[in-house]
Amino acid sequence: MHKKKYSSLAEFVIKTREKLNLTQNELSNLSSLSVDEIQSIEQGIDLFLATTTRQKLAKGLKVDNKEIKQYEIKVDYNQTEKSIKDQIKEKILLNRNNPNFTVNCPVCNEKLITRIAKLYDLEDNLVLHPKARCSKCPFQLND
Numbered sequence: 001m002h003k004k005k006y007s008s009l010a011e012f013v014i015k016t017r018e019k020l021n022l023t024q025n026e027l028s029n030l031s032s033l034s035v036d037e038i039q040s041i042e043q044g045i046d047l048f049l050a051t052t053t054r055q056k057l058a059k060g061l062k063v064d065n066k067e068i069k070q071y072e073i074k075v076d077y078n079q080t081e082k083s084i085k086d087q088i089k090e091k092i093l094l095n096r097n098n099p100n101f102t103v104n105c106p107v108c109n110e111k112l113i114t115r116i117a118k119l120y121d122l123e124d125n126l127v128l129h130p131k132a133r134c135s136k137c138p139f140q141l142n143d
Helices: 009-019 024-031 033-044 051-061 065-069 082-094
Strands: 112-120 124-133
Touching: 009 033, 009 051, 009 065, 024 033, 024 082, 051 065, 082 112, 082 124
Parallel strands: none
Antiparallel strands: 112 124
16 A cells, blocks of 8 residues: 555645646546535545545546545444434434434434334334435444
C-alpha cells in the first residue's frame, strides 16, 4: 500500500486533482461522477466511498483504488452501540404508520432506508423486525 501523505480523503483528492491541473468539472467528466459528488468528497462530507465511486474517482485521478481507500474513514459498523441500535429499532416500530418518518444513520448522519420485516413465529404469531441501512456508508440494522 502507498504511504500516506495527506491527512484526509478530501485533502488527497484536492491535491491530486490540482497536480493534474484539473478543475472539479474536468475531474467530474474524467471520472463520470457528478460535480456535486466531487464537491462532497472535497468538502469532507463523504468520508467513505462506495466501491464504484472509488473506482471512478481513481480513474479520473489516475491513481490506484487502494491509494484512495487508505484515506477513507474506517469504522467498525458492527460495533455501533447496542443501545443506539435499540433506539433506532424502537423509532422505526413506533413510527411505522408515519410515511414522513425519517431516522438518521448513527455513523454518517445520512437518512436511513428503513422497512419492517413481518415474520411469524412457530405459533403463527406476527413478529415485526425493524430493518435499516444507510445509503452512504455500510451501516446496517438487520439483527
